[in-house]
Amino acid sequence: MVKNVKGGSGHKSQARKHVNASRSFQQTRLSSNDSEFYAQVTGLLGNGMCNIQDVDGVVYLCIIRGKFRGRGKRDNTLNRDTWILAGRREFETVGGNKLPKCDLLEVYNDRDKEKLKSMSNVSWNGFIEKENENMRAKDSNDLEFVNVSEHQEEYTKMMEDELNNTNNQILVRGVGDKKLDDEVDIDDI
Numbered sequence: 001m002v003k004n005v006k007g008g009s010g011h012k013s014q015a016r017k018h019v020n021a022s023r024s025f026q027q028t029r030l031s032s033n034d035s036e037f038y039a040q041v042t043g044l045l046g047n048g049m050c051n052i053q054d055v056d057g058v059v060y061l062c063i064i065r066g067k068f069r070g071r072g073k074r075d076n077t078l079n080r081d082t083w084i085l086a087g088r089r090e091f092e093t094v095g096g097n098k099l100p101k102c103d104l105l106e107v108y109n110d111r112d113k114e115k116l117k118s119m120s121n122v123s124w125n126g127f128i129e130k131e132n133e134n135m136r137a138k139d140s141n142d143l144e145f146v147n148v149s150e151h152q153e154e155y156t157k158m159m160e161d162e163l164n165n166t167n168n169q170i171l172v173r174g175v176g177d178k179k180l181d182d183e184v185d186i187d188d189i
Contacts, residue, residue, distance in 0.1 A: 030119075038086075078107060
């Protein structure tokens, strides 16, 4: 039993019925028929939906089932470029410019990805290239820091010129009932 260190009403959320079996003991679920396919998340839409792209490049609207939401979200977090197993909705007809719908069946973690890559019957090159491309894009968005010592002389010269040109006078514009462009001597303050 999970030890209740919070007390009060928080003890119910720690009940044994909510503790899931460790992922290390579970086997990786593989595609078992033609309606199940491997895909990669391309965008999260909210309201329990996301856009996914399968190995062949077809884009689907994926419905995130209740099993993967709420309390079950802990080990099944969806992000961009997450590999998933989805099932086509063969009973629905696609009309107009709408995307075909599918259901989320499994979310793969990094350990599962390595196992899937070792399978020889599926080409994962598209997914791997997209992950590498997104990693390069993240690296290129990093901030670039400039060495201040290189520009220190220019900055000090600019500040000295600025101080010499002001002659200890500040221009006050439209403060209270004073006229515009009144000059105030700093020494008088």
